[in-house]
Amino acid sequence: MNAQPAPFADVRAQDHALAARLFDDVARLSPDVEGVSRPAFSEIETRTLKYLEDVAKAEGLAVWYDAGCNALFSLPEDRDAERFVVVGSHVDSVPFGGNFDGLAGVVAGLICLIRARREGRRFAKPVHVLAMRGEESAWFGPCYIGSKALTGTLAKPEIEARHKGDGRTLEAHMADIGLPVEDIRAGKPLMDVNRIEAYLELHIEQGPLLIGKNIPAAAVSGIRGNIRYRSITCHGEAGHSGAVPKAYRRDPVLAMADLLVRLDESWTTILNKGDDLVLTSGIVATDPEKHAMSRIPDSVSFSLDMRSQKPETLDDMRALLKSEIKEIERDRRVRFELGEELRVEPALCDKGLVAGLEEAMRQVGQEPFVMPSGGGHDAAVFAAAGVPSAMVFVRNRNGSHNPQEAMEIDDFLAGVDILSAFLARAE
Template identity: 40%
Template structure:
């Protein structure tokens, strides 16, 4: 069987797994696979069963991540990891993260069908809790694996169950005590590469008319999930000069951040500002009251660590200016951060050569999203990503990846693996 035939033969496996994951997460109008909960657990079980059928060795690490290992011929060779996540946001789409885990399994199955035995181990990883919606902190599975959990992370509480992260990990077969030691579960220096396939989260590939792309970099992010603005409750007729209006201060802050964003883009420094929560307190807001309290969330992202640091300084200045002008107190509150994820140039070039061998166009794009790949890149692991065309963005029920486009990414991945890992036909 040729390599192209072996890849095409995995389409039914890919479709069966995607359909199974959709059934597990069904939550009309979208998909919900809760991290460290039923949805993610059942998705892991589905993927593990597929790995069993391929003869892969399964293991659960201290963060409750699932590894499916195909042993290579040279035990001393650094392994290649192919990973992504299975959790989703609440009522999101089916493909964000999950498509990458399925792609890893399909790549292994294609190599097996083509009679290619890897020289080094190839591991497919289903990493836990990539989405920040569940604990207010994202990329948790890869943070656990690489000892990148911030202080206090194990005490964060799950948005639905109320269990701490430590309790949630233990309930899913992990070992939070091992994580408290603060040492990596896998030595980054002994990993040959980390590869991730992920749907694209902007319409760049739709615009380019290409099924897949080579990712150049993922942004890092700075997050404040609970920014609190405190002014003074007052009657709606209060003259402007006496007001300490928290809602208008929130609006000022949002518009100030948008001005920052537009200035940075005009200067050729790509970034993004996202305000996901923006509200007066639901238990007290009223048509006939000036609100003395306001809350919002903030996600700032950029592609370089020094740029993120500069944006954080600008954020502090904007906050101080708004607070002084409006006579309010602004507390940024809890903070989390993820390092930017530049992809390894050598892997990117080899991906380009693999795409050429597969007869596929291969545009090069930045991803607008942060991914588990960020943590591997920040830990010094050679990291590469492929992006898959996906209409209608992500984190919504309208995700619209076509299976054929995912198979194009699988083809690039398989050709890369056959060149890098193949020990013989």
């Protein structure tokens, strides 16, 4: 027999207090000088999963770990379901990051389960909440590591990528916590994606659109793909800053600047044509040990991140990048090394799931709104593996990947309401 439902105000107050407690407790587990840091495949990440495990067990949920050492949660009666809906996201963060990116999606899934457990309800289909490791690229370079390992799509160069701090390989860090690295290296999936009915992910919005439109939550239409170079190096020739005339210089910094300006101009042209593109160079550095204000550096390194919803645009930008590099190398007498290229294809959200989320918005009293995702998410990996996938965005001030993330709990619960309503009626 179902439990008597509590008044809405009481349920909302319980949910608000629970969400605030979970976010605050995890923040206290993972503080940094500013913001939080939960490195991928680290002890801090493991401690975060253990905390969520303890909370879930205290609420009477089933908890277990998969071959990727990710935590899973469900209603006890759905633990061994043959087919199920996955509600997932990641628990790692970037260095000096915000507390909500990734974690909000896991907490949202847990609250949906806890609501159902407290009220004695079942979902339309069994639901497994997946708390994943290793989504952020900040630690090793590759992104979506955890979900790629689950789907058997983590490439050899990615598993050999080195940690930005200790220089050890991703494979070594995975082995430390018990992942089956031989299976991962062989491309063997760590889960049977054919058992997944759908993959749903709640995430904070990483841009200003929902803030500008004064909308608490939205469905996502698609996720930008990307081409990334973690470290492009431009090699030139060192010299004295006051003694080498312009005509004799082989300045790698100016060559890099020339390249970025050309790419920026092409970006504007592409946008004016109505196509989708964003470009970022988030790391730029000369070697402080050997370079100085009075010295022309002999090399400079920088990252490049190109994103678009169209694979053709990504292909065009790769070709443009290489063409511009050749011209600059000739004109400025420098040499570029692109290093390893990492690519993730754009992913469209499943139209049926998006329509279902729109209907769930109507059901909970929100005007339906659908928008694209500029950032990348694990949902893109599941979609590429053939799993119908969709996302819910929650309004969030000040972007993400920084300590100033400012998601309001009431907005978060508006997103949870959409997710919960969808799971209750999913066909």
